[in-house]
Amino acid sequence: MKHKLKMLAGMAVVAFASALPAKAETVSMFCSATDYELCEKAVAKWSEKTGNEVKLNRMPQNLDDAIPIYQQLFAAQSSDIDVLYIDVIWLGMFKDHLLDVTSKIPEDEVKAHFASATDAARLDGKLLAMPFYIDTGLMFYRKDLLEKYGKEPPKTWDEMTATAKEIQDAERKAGNPDMWGYAWQGRSYEGLTCDALEWIASAGGGTIISDDGEVTINSPVTEAALTRARGWIGTISPEGVLNYDEENSRALFESGNAVFHRNWPYVWGTSQAEGGKLVGKVGVSALPLGAEGQKSSGSLGTAYLGVSKYSEKQELAADLLRYMVGLEDQKMRAIEGGYNPTVAALYEDADVLAKIPFLGMAKTAFEESVARPSAATGKNYNRISRTFYRAVHDIISGKDDVAKELADLERRLQRDVKAGE
16 A cells, blocks of 8 residues: 555655755655646755755646545555645645644744635644645726726726626727626636635625534625626626636636636736737736625635645654745745745735736735635535535526525535535
8 A cells, every 4th residue: 555655646756955964854745737847946945955855746737636645645644745735625625634833833934924825724723734825816907998988996896897887888889899897707616616705705795604614605695796796697797607717708808808807816927928919908906895894805726835744754844844835935936937925025025026016906815815615614615615606606597586596505505514524
């Protein structure tokens, strides 16, 4: 069994060392395929600083394929991997296998990160991981069109709805019949969980399931938020949005035919690529509020690093983790890879802003992001999310009365929660 696990954990293993002392130790780490070269550079730097060695393991291209690998490692209580790459929605799933690093990371280093990101990794009173880089839902908009029609970036979803309709209609009259007001993700998939959570949480309606496991979805606040979204279909958003994911909705926006667009931060880079239609025409902001006094509540998409509870080198692993999530490495990753840092000070760093200029506009979004209910649901999260996004898709498709659908959804979620206990 141990040999099999080593094969699973040993994909594309690279060892780093620099003038290693006789008693140098080796610590192993998983890194995602998309930023593997940046991890190579970082661990080489750490090896140079400490005189220790790192075995760097490439994760599958599709992150979900890493879940069974982790599950096998944990079931065997394997010490083959010390530092783990953790997606935000895995935290609840793997919480029993992650080391509490509260005593291993100085409090001032923890506080240097956005509280929204570190708080999501605090489960059962333990700090189980540290944020590596952050994603959250953002609002991209045609700043040239807002300026043309004398509009400010909307503060609320109602303002966005009204502004999108006004500019859409004006542009159609001016000769662009293909213009739409708002492009977003309406397909029945995890992305719709993210979008709908943003509408609901930003209105004060909670996060589908509370931290103590209570289903909170059936409320007037949620009903109003979903009714508003349902009203976008065919008015400010095309009917086809009901089958849009990130890329479909981005394509509409970057074709020049949408005023507003909800997506992840990567759209800044794609929309400003040389030769694109929107170069110099895009603004970025936190998502609108659903009600006064609430937070923007973009869905948190953070990547974390954690230490395996079964590591035989926990102190060394924690030291590597501290370096990988620290200011020095996060600055390098931002400048060389465009990854959004979780260290708040870097949002005022001139070098970082020169590389990722939208960060200054979107800082509020990162500060006020909200986690999906993966911590409360643990291994049951995928079932909970699937139940939720399928029901939301039915609601926004206009298949039934919103209040009735929410009552049915509440019962299904309660059943799912109980099944996962």
